[in-house]
Structure formats: C-alpha cells, structure tokens
Amino acid sequence: MCLIREALKYGISRRTFLKRAGSSLVTAQLLSGFGTVGWAATSPSVITRPGAGNFNTRLVLLGTAGGPAWYPGSNRVSASTALVVGETIYLVDLGHGATHRMAEAFNASIFVNTAGGKVEETQSRFLQHADALFFTHLHLDHTADYPALLLVGQNAGLGSPKAPGQPARPLKVFGPGDRGQLEENKSGYQGTIVETPGSSTTPGTREMTNLLWQAFAQTINDFTLNNGWLDFTTLVELHDIGWTEGSDIPIPLPRRGPLDPIGQCAPYFIDPNTTPCPPLAPFMVYRNPANGVSVRATLVDHHQVFPSFAYRFDTPDGSVVISGDTGANTCGNLQRLAQGADVLVHEVIDEAWIEVLAGTGVPGALIEHLNATHTKIGEVGGVAEECGVRTLVLNHIVPGNAPVGHLVKAKRNFSGELIIGEDLMQIGVGRARSG
Ligand SMILES: [Zn+2]
Numbered sequence: 001m002c003l004i005r006e007a008l009k010y011g012i013s014r015r016t017f018l019k020r021a022g023s024s025l026v027t028a029q030l031l032s033g034f035g036t037v038g039w040a041a042t043s044p045s046v047i048t049r050p051g052a053g054n055f056n057t058r059l060v061l062l063g064t065a066g067g068p069a070w071y072p073g074s075n076r077v078s079a080s081t082a083l084v085v086g087e088t089i090y091l092v093d094l095g096h097g098a099t100h101r102m103a104e105a106f107n108a109s110i111f112v113n114t115a116g117g118k119v120e121e122t123q124s125r126f127l128q129h130a131d132a133l134f135f136t137h138l139h140l141d142h143t144a145d146y147p148a149l150l151l152v153g154q155n156a157g158l159g160s161p162k163a164p165g166q167p168a169r170p171l172k173v174f175g176p177g178d179r180g181q182l183e184e185n186k187s188g189y190q191g192t193i194v195e196t197p198g199s200s201t202t203p204g205t206r207e208m209t210n211l212l213w214q215a216f217a218q219t220i221n222d223f224t225l226n227n228g229w230l231d232f233t234t235l236v237e238l239h240d241i242g243w244t245e246g247s248d249i250p251i252p253l254p255r256r257g258p259l260d261p262i263g264q265c266a267p268y269f270i271d272p273n274t275t276p277c278p279p280l281a282p283f284m285v286y287r288n289p290a291n292g293v294s295v296r297a298t299l300v301d302h303h304q305v306f307p308s309f310a311y312r313f314d315t316p317d318g319s320v321v322i323s324g325d326t327g328a329n330t331c332g333n334l335q336r337l338a339q340g341a342d343v344l345v346h347e348v349i350d351e352a353w354i355e356v357l358a359g360t361g362v363p364g365a366l367i368e369h370l371n372a373t374h375t376k377i378g379e380v381g382g383v384a385e386e387c388g389v390r391t392l393v394l395n396h397i398v399p400g401n402a403p404v405g406h407l408v409k410a411k412r413n414f415s416g417e418l419i420i421g422e423d424l425m426q427i428g429v430g431r432a433r434s435g
C-alpha cells in the first residue's frame with residue numbers, strides 16, 4: 001500500500017512503519033485496501049483507485065499538499081477536497097493540480113444503450129453532479145485551478161442543464177468577500193501593489209470571478225460566438241461571505257466594545273489586521289433540502305489572511321469538518337464547529353522542515369508566517385482531541401514530501417483514528433451499504 005511505499009521511500013522498513021504507526025493509526029481498511037471504486041475504468045488514462053465506493057457519503061482527497069510549491073519527489077497536488085453525498089459532489093478549494101485529480105476521481109466512462117447496442121458516451125458530464133464549491137480562503141494554493149474549472153468545466157457539464165431545453169443549474173460558489181483592508185507590509189516589499197479596476201487591492205470571491213471572465217474574454221467570446229457554448233457567467237452563482245458592505249452572507253462578528261485581550265484571544269472584532277480570528281459561533285452558509293446537506297462555517301486563524309474559514313458538512317450519513325489553513329489556536333472556533341463530528345480534515349506543517357528552512361536564509365517574515373499561521377504536526381492531535389472527532393485526516397501537508405515518520409507524530413494527544421491523507425484517497429462516512 002501507498003503508506004508503506006512512502007515509508008520505504010524514507011528508509012523505514014515495513015515492520016518499523018507498522019510498529020510506529022500503532023494499531024489505531026490507520027484503519028485496517030487502509031492497510032488492506034478499500035476495495036474497488038464504483039466507477040468503471042475503460043481506458044488506461046482512467047485510473048481505478050482504492051476507494052470507498054460502497055458508502056453513500058465519502059470524502060475524496062483530491063490534493064493533499066499545502067503551499068505554493070511543487071515538492072521534490074512528491075506527486076501530491078495542492079489543497080482540494082471533495083465530499084460526495086449520493087451522486088452529488090461538494091468541492092472545497094481548488095489548488096494547482098486539483099482539476100486533474102478531480103477528473104481522475106470522477107471522470108468515469110459512461111455507456112448508453114442504443115439501437116446498435118451499448119456505446120460509450122463521447123462527452124464527459126461528471127460536473128453536472130457538482131452542487132457547490134467552497135473556498136476556505138483565497139491563497140493561490142487553494143484557488144489556482146479555479147480558472148481551469150470555470151473555463152473547461154462547461155465541457156464536462158459544469159452548471160449546464162441536464163438535458164437541452166432544461167434550466168441551467170449553476171454551481172454555487174461560496175468564498176471570502178473583500179478583505180476591505182490591505183494587509184500590513186511585513187516583508188519590506190517595495191514593488192507593485194496590484195489593484196483591480198474597481199480600486200480594490202483585496203477582491204473577494206465574487207469580484208475575483210468577474211475579473212476572470214474579463215481576463216479570459218478572448219477565449220470566452222470565441223467559444224460562445226463561434227462554438228455555441230452557454231453564457232459562461234450563468235454557470236456559477238456567487239456568494240461572498242464577508243464583513244464588508246455588499247457581502248451576501250455576513251460573518252456574525254462580535255462587535256461589543258473595544259479590544260480587551262484575554263490571553264491570546266481578542267473577544268471583539270476591530271478590523272482584519274488587528275483581530276483576524278475573534279471567537280464566534282458557527283454560522284449557516286448553505287442548506288440543500290433535497291439531500292439533507294447543510295454547511296456551516298467559522299473563522300480560523302490564518303493571521304493576515306482574512307477572512308479564512310473552516311467548513312462543517314452535516315449529511316444524513318455523518319459530519320465532516322475541513323479546517324482550511326489555520327494556526328493551532330482558533331480561540332475555540334474550530335472546536336465549536338467540529339464538536340462531535342465524525343471526521344476532521346486538518347492541515348499540518350512539519351516543524352522539522354521549518355527549522356531546516358530557517359537555516360537556509362529565507363526571509364524571516366516567511367518563517368514567522370509558517371510558524372504562526374499553520375498547525376504543527378505535534379499540535380494537530382491535541383486540536384483534534386479538543387474537537388472530539390472520531391477520525392483525523394491530515395491534508396494540506398507542508399512540505400508535500402514530509403516523511404511519514406514525521407507525520408505519524410500527529411497521533412500524539414489524539415485518542416481517535418489518524419489517517420495520513422494521500423491524493424485520491426477515499427474515506428467512507430457513516431455505514432457502508434450492504435451487498
Ligand atoms: Zn494553503
């Protein structure tokens with residue numbers, strides 16, 4: 001299996017790996033294989049991966065690396081996760097490489113019966129099943145493949161009617177609104193500050209999307225005028241979650257008075273630079289009565305990146321929380337959101353790697369960012385324990401080539417099951433279907 005292969009790559013024997021891993025580190029399913037995914041593979045380019053095809057709800061890890069980088073020797077792509085409920089796909093983040101992984105996971109061959117027998121569909125339609133996309137924050141290792149989804153997605157059914165003549169079914173896109181305030185210059189940068197035509201230096205999800213239409217105007221206009229494609233702007237339904245005027249979903253920020261620090265947590269929100277993660281109660285972002293899925297969010301501490309969200313998906317089969325990028329101290333926000341969830345998908349950074357990096361002379365501001373705005377391997381188990389979740393899944397692994405021998409230390413202070421995420425790993429939520 002892949003974990004053992006990874007361990008071998010770092011010179012750890014199978015016996016030592018299993019001993020280090022401990023009996024509750026990974027599920028027996030993971031070590032023995034989940035069985036076959038329920039997607040038919042008919043060409044060598046469609047890879048059938050170990051998966052959890054017999055679960056109605058399943059988590060599909062698309063990209064499990066964090067940070068704007070390709071890590072030497074690692075094939076992890078950047079942060080992206082799918083939650084599949086029945087046939088419906090929910091996406092969280094789209095880092096670089098994510099759309100390729102999405103196709104690997106979902107672009108199965110489909111056969112239709114015709115008078116001449118069974119033939120393979122020539123047109124991919126798998127994105128007809130995508131209901132909503134959620135951005136935790138707008139860093140590029142979470143958004144770089146968003147243009148690819150918007151531009152190429154239509155040809156795989158994104159936002160399109162299920163049949164000609166039926167109404168379009170736009171992908172609902174939820175993400176941070178305009179930050180409303182340029183962040184502090186911690187690195188002493190003297191170059192260009194990029195500004196949008198609307199004079200924002202911190203555009204939110206809605207404006208970012210509208211600017212993508214403008215940036216790709218030539219190809220979009222060609223495909224609509226020349227090739228008969230649908231109006232691209234109708235393929236998505238945009239929802240800014242923010243604190244500035246015009247936000248579609250306001251963040252219920254505590255604003256009861258002046259800053260009165262308690263420990264490291266500010267009880268009140270003042271502005272994004274001063275108080276990026278005030279304590280607050282989880283709030284509803286989306287509900288789909290058709291399949292019983294609801295999504296709530298909270299603020300997490302990604303320091304200067306504001307707003308930065310964690311999301312909780314409640315489904316009829318169980319609950320999954322995805323942390324986003326966050327430091328270990330969210331002033332209780334993540335704990336309130338995740339309490340009692342089945343699965344917590346949490347980011348992690350290898351503290352040993354930060355130490356090595358610090359010795360190479362990289363800017364101090366970067367080291368400060370890595371230390372303050374991410375959760376170290378040695379800390380994440382304690383966070384998961386406080387959240388009271390049954391299973392902790394590591395994703396957004398920094399660096400992407402972190403040795404398994406380091407990652408297994410995430411089990412420290414956590415009494416539940418630990419799964420070290422890998423691209424295209426599928427994890428069943430709730431009870432497996434019988435038969
Ligand atoms: Zn990130």
Ligand SMILES: [Zn+2]
Pocket residue numbers: 137139302305325
């Ligand atoms: Zn980030």
